[in-house]
Amino acid sequence: MKINDFRSALLACLASCLLASVGVQAQPYPQKPIRLIVPFPAGGATDIFARTLSQKLAEKLGTSVVVDNKPGAGGTLGSDMVAKAQPDGYTLLLATSSTHSIGPNLNPKMPYDAVRDFTPIGQVGNAPSIMLVPNSSPAKTVQEWIDYARKNPGRLNYASSGNGTIVQLTAELFKAQAGLFVVHIPYKGTALAMPDLISGKVDVLFDSLPTGLPHVRDGRLRALGVTTAQRTPLAPGIPPISDVLPGYESTTWFGLFGPQGLRPELVSRINLAANQSLKDPEVADKLQKLGIEGLGGTPAQFTSLLASESAKWKKIINERKITLD
Amino acid sequence: MELFDNLALGFGVAFTFQNLIYAFIGCLLGTLIGVLPGIGPVATIAMLLPATYALPPVAALIMLAGIYYGAQYGGSTTAILVNLPGESSSVVTVIDGYQMARKGRAGPALAAAGLGSFFAGCVGTLILAAFAAPLTEVAFKFGPAEYFSLMILGLIGAVVLASGSLLKAVAMIVLGLLLGLVGTDVNSGVARFSFDVPELTDGIGFIVIAMGVFGYGEIISNLSKPEDEREVFTGKVTGLFPTKEDFRNMIPAVLRGTAIGSILGILPGGGALLAAFAAYTIEKKTKLRPGEVPFGQGNIRGVAAPESANNAGSQTSFIPLLTLGIPPNAVMALMVGAMTIHNIQPGPQVMTSNPELFWGLIASMWIGNLMLVILNLPLIGMWIKLLTVPYRWLFPAIVLFCAIGVYSTNNNTFDIWMVAAFGIIGYTFIKLGVEPAPLLLGFILGPMMEENLRRALLLSRGDWTVFVTRGLSASLLAAAAVLLVIVLLPAVKSKREEAFVEE
Numbered sequence: 001m002k003i004n005d006f007r008s009a010l011l012a013c014l015a016s017c018l019l020a021s022v023g024v025q026a027q028p029y030p031q032k033p034i035r036l037i038v039p040f041p042a043g044g045a046t047d048i049f050a051r052t053l054s055q056k057l058a059e060k061l062g063t064s065v066v067v068d069n070k071p072g073a074g075g076t077l078g079s080d081m082v083a084k085a086q087p088d089g090y091t092l093l094l095a096t097s098s099t100h101s102i103g104p105n106l107n108p109k110m111p112y113d114a115v116r117d118f119t120p121i122g123q124v125g126n127a128p129s130i131m132l133v134p135n136s137s138p139a140k141t142v143q144e145w146i147d148y149a150r151k152n153p154g155r156l157n158y159a160s161s162g163n164g165t166i167v168q169l170t171a172e173l174f175k176a177q178a179g180l181f182v183v184h185i186p187y188k189g190t191a192l193a194m195p196d197l198i199s200g201k202v203d204v205l206f207d208s209l210p211t212g213l214p215h216v217r218d219g220r221l222r223a224l225g226v227t228t229a230q231r232t233p234l235a236p237g238i239p240p241i242s243d244v245l246p247g248y249e250s251t252t253w254f255g256l257f258g259p260q261g262l263r264p265e266l267v268s269r270i271n272l273a274a275n276q277s278l279k280d281p282e283v284a285d286k287l288q289k290l291g292i293e294g295l296g297g298t299p300a301q302f303t304s305l306l307a308s309e310s311a312k313w314k315k316i317i318n319e320r321k322i323t324l325d
Numbered sequence: 326m327e328l329f330d331n332l333a334l335g336f337g338v339a340f341t342f343q344n345l346i347y348a349f350i351g352c353l354l355g356t357l358i359g360v361l362p363g364i365g366p367v368a369t370i371a372m373l374l375p376a377t378y379a380l381p382p383v384a385a386l387i388m389l390a391g392i393y394y395g396a397q398y399g400g401s402t403t404a405i406l407v408n409l410p411g412e413s414s415s416v417v418t419v420i421d422g423y424q425m426a427r428k429g430r431a432g433p434a435l436a437a438a439g440l441g442s443f444f445a446g447c448v449g450t451l452i453l454a455a456f457a458a459p460l461t462e463v464a465f466k467f468g469p470a471e472y473f474s475l476m477i478l479g480l481i482g483a484v485v486l487a488s489g490s491l492l493k494a495v496a497m498i499v500l501g502l503l504l505g506l507v508g509t510d511v512n513s514g515v516a517r518f519s520f521d522v523p524e525l526t527d528g529i530g531f532i533v534i535a536m537g538v539f540g541y542g543e544i545i546s547n548l549s550k551p552e553d554e555r556e557v558f559t560g561k562v563t564g565l566f567p568t569k570e571d572f573r574n575m576i577p578a579v580l581r582g583t584a585i586g587s588i589l590g591i592l593p594g595g596g597a598l599l600a601a602f603a604a605y606t607i608e609k610k611t612k613l614r615p616g617e618v619p620f621g622q623g624n625i626r627g628v629a630a631p632e633s634a635n636n637a638g639s640q641t642s643f644i645p646l647l648t649l650g651i652p653p654n655a656v657m658a659l660m661v662g663a664m665t666i667h668n669i670q671p672g673p674q675v676m677t678s679n680p681e682l683f684w685g686l687i688a689s690m691w692i693g694n695l696m697l698v699i700l701n702l703p704l705i706g707m708w709i710k711l712l713t714v715p716y717r718w719l720f721p722a723i724v725l726f727c728a729i730g731v732y733s734t735n736n737n738t739f740d741i742w743m744v745a746a747f748g749i750i751g752y753t754f755i756k757l758g759v760e761p762a763p764l765l766l767g768f769i770l771g772p773m774m775e776e777n778l779r780r781a782l783l784l785s786r787g788d789w790t791v792f793v794t795r796g797l798s799a800s801l802l803a804a805a806a807v808l809l810v811i812v813l814l815p816a817v818k819s820k821r822e823e824a825f826v827e828e
Contacts, residue, residue: 041658044658044662047662048662048665051374051378055378068736069736070735070736070737071527071735076523077523077524077737080523109521111523157783157784162509162511163511163512163513183783183786185780185783185784186511186512187511187780188511188776191658195464195465195467195645196468196469198465199465199466199468201468201469201784202784289665290665
């Protein structure tokens, strides 16, 4: 009996040790500030979105959320940093379709794998694009512009913020569906294309709604259509391009990622906090003024969005033979 | 008159105790940050942006604007005292400013920079207030072809920047152009000369080259000399204030600089920067008064003109921002971000929907400039004292601050390695007797020139005559040709004289 007693005592010790270690792991998260990496320069739409969200996120999670700008290489530098970070939930990424849906399909030498190296936490927003033409343009609707372009193949230009950006790809999708030949003029950012667009040197720009809408509001440019599938409350009065080109849709998604291997309970904790923040009226108002639709969702929904977006852009990139060279 | 009503409204807003405090804090912070080499207004504003969320919009913008000017003033301080251009526009100030400091005339140099900047700031603000709308129309006339011609003009002017051999200056410009090629080509998206290093796909940072070549190069060169031959500035410090004669020389320079800066600052995309270079070039081409120090060796006009130009330029660069909502550079882009966070959309409707914001900002610009002069002039004595610190304590501090400044731009340690590499290159330049200023100008202008050239050709579908058929572009190219002749003429003349003498 003594040996049995001894064995059971030993077993009890082992069991309590195990219990204790599980107890140690269940420490409350978060315990220190969280770094939210924004892979774009300060002052841009992604950055403002991150800062607006981070304040509320900090409240919901109970720790401070610090926005860290790590711009460069079209968003890949910052994203790479998170891909290689510790999956402890203290380093997160606010990425967009450029870094995870378009970039990987365009650049064969990405430093990270958009699917394998990240844990999708959840979508946080959607920004449509808007078709802008100068006030001097003869077209007042999308259909008129398409007819104008068909009558002048190769004589019209479209501006973009660079090769492989959403701005260019949105335009290429439009050209593909409408069967047009319009010349691509890249700039180092749509803000720099504005003077040329306003003075009529370029004929059209598919800018993102946040940056393009103020110019329309001030009467400097004319908006012909939005690129969402339906009319959007962010741009009242502007018809969707899909009215003329059925099935046309191009939006920029914004989403939160963590490094690969992030524990599911952390994922759901952050996802919950993000969804709650998006519902906050102050945040929703700010985002609406920015021209971004605050859209939440589950991690699973995000993962399937990623897959479908990636496939869609891959198709366009291959069909129109858009390369980085 | 409506303008006075608006200005009265603006001053009413800006002169509240709270806003004055914020303006002061902004100016103070800006100066401190600007003095630290490398940490420029972009990094500072990015760091302080979250702190401004809690403030009311007018106060936030006033503070941010104060930081911006403060950083510009602070940048010229380091340029003059320790040969470190804190901002791209201080590169020109370095040339004569540092030479003045070496001759013990750091005080007058700093005063010239401060007073010239203040005058230019006042004029610039007036222009902004009165002529904002018509001036944006001018900006629209500038398409890619005009920008390209303007830059050709600037590039030829760069040759004038060097006081030494013409051949060496041209070589440095070309080297600068080549360094500017590193990065992603805007038209095709190809990464050039990046050697598969991701940090190089956006090009080499300006701060990295400036800090390395000017700062570290100078330090290495100083350390290579035996201790007794090193620069000791304070032994020869003469008066802290410019003499009457200095003022007489300065005033026309300041006026010219202000005029050039006001015009060029309106152009989105580096107009203010070009203004400083252009002002220096034009000053250099005016006849020297008898008894004046030649340019490149400490002429006070070589400090006053570019400083006035870049301050006037930075004021007028607010014009495209406030009227069109187009930020002309990275700092302004951050201001747009700040405005957006406070639910203000920059654009002409700001003038009508938030007049107190618009005019309050303009009034605060004037107040900010005034505060900076009041802040900086007495501080000159303190900065001079800084130079009395023995070199063996001073240079590690400079090395450290440069490294911090460079790191703060991108939070990337790769940049620090680059600065070190450029430091060695800078030392090589000093040994070879070549001047780095033309290199920096070529580095900045090269990529812009290429971008505009290709864009102009894309828009004209390959038609090269577009550069001469568009009126503005043609006149700029004609001016460039004239400038080329003026630059080459002395060289040709002297060769001829040599030939005759030998005969």
